[in-house]
Amino acid sequence: MSRLDNYEVLNQLKYIDGITIIDNKGTILFTIKFNPIFHSEIREREEILGESLFTVFPSLNEKSSTLLNSLKTGRPIFKSKQEIVDFMGRKIETTNISLPIRAHGKIIGAIELSKERSKEDSISNNAIEINSEMFRGDKRLLESIRPERAKFTLKDIITDNEQMKNLKRLTEKTAKGSSPVFIYGETGTGKELFAQSLHNASNRAEKPFIAQNCAAIPEALIESILFGTIKGSFTGAENNPGLFEIAEGGTIFLDEINSMPIHLQSKLLRVLQDGYIRRLGDRNIRKVDVRIITASNKRPEDCVKDKDMRLDLYYRLCVMTLNIPPLRERINDIKPLLDFFISKYNVLLHKNITNVSKEVYDFLLRYNWPGNVRELEHIVEFAINQIDEWEDTLQMKDIEDRVKNFIKHSEEEFQIEPLKDAVARLEKIMIEKAINKTKNNVSQAAKLLEIPRQTLQNKIRLYEIVPKS
């Protein structure tokens, strides 16, 4: 969430009328609601103490609950509208701030300060609401908020791999110019890291770096968010700059560019061609000086082939392409990355791991790393979190829980069983993977699996696959 949105939440949260504290398992330790609406809507306070947040509010998950999100990320989370459905199926809307609770360097829980969302806070049209949340407010204030700096530089990219070293050199050279850069790499390979480093290595480093994930904004809002609006262009619209104007002089990083609808891609083409943008509803055009970095975890050629990207846009965006190799293709990076993450979490979690057992190391070299560097970091974080203070060696038992599915599938001798059962089991795994990878988009998942959408629908029902939220 951007600092702009955070400001918006603080603006709405002039007071609070509820406090909730959970422990690191999501158990409710304390809750008090001063607003009578809650007393009729949820169970008695005493009754829900010690229960899991999920039981009391079955609609919540890590994404929708600020408490759980804060617990997971270890960061403060601001949210202007959290919808909760209580166990009776009734809806309540709140504005929340959640903060993680730390003790001895560990996150042991989270606290939420909340307020029932009032009528004035709610605008019936959801689409306009998101837009106004981004842009509502005093323009001077908006201008005074400096976008966050890109924090990573090329030095932060740890590698011993020749291909990666070349990529770093190429990034440094490319940074000097202004041409668009396309970054391709599987999930967790470091695309954002490269995008930020490129910005910081350029002479735009002192100017804004604005990152926007194209898959994260509703289609109807992409245009106004990127290019801005003119008062009256639609209900509730104000005179507001879009991200291109906010990024003036700096860099805009459009992540998951392949999820931008094709008809909007042509508008992007216009900026790329002549550097002009037009705010939604404006008759005039405006000149902007912004470098465009785009990224996708699908090969650019495949984006074109699958009609996720216009061919003309592809030619413009891919003037310079950085292909980040997956971790399994650069296993000599495992050791330096492992050492780096161990030192990082030793400091953060007050542990003192100095060795890694041979068994763990061998395993890490054999593993296929579907989540790449991010997954390696998570495995180390997980292990160091639960390791005892007096231990100095990372052992297989410390990472087993995290990687046991892989171990089970790769190392367990397969038992003879009816072939149709074995095939069905694999089919289910593949479908779950495709559904997760495409964030529950059945059409895209069907494409990945190369089967008709309807067939996939039938199989999802057959295997009772529930999408992960």
Ligand SMILES: Nc1ncnc2c1ncn2[C@@H]1O[C@H](COP(=O)(O)OP(=O)(O)OP(=O)(O)O)[C@@H](O)[C@H]1O
């Ligand atoms: N070479 C590296 N050295 C140090 N840290 C790295 C390296 N590569 C990735 N990381 C870390 O791994 C995590 C994932 O990196 P990043 O977010 O840049 O990946 P991504 O390719 O953008 O992933 P996604 O496709 O899921 O958005 C980050 O915490 C990043 O700091």
Ligand SMILES: [Mg+2]
């Ligand atoms: Mg990313």
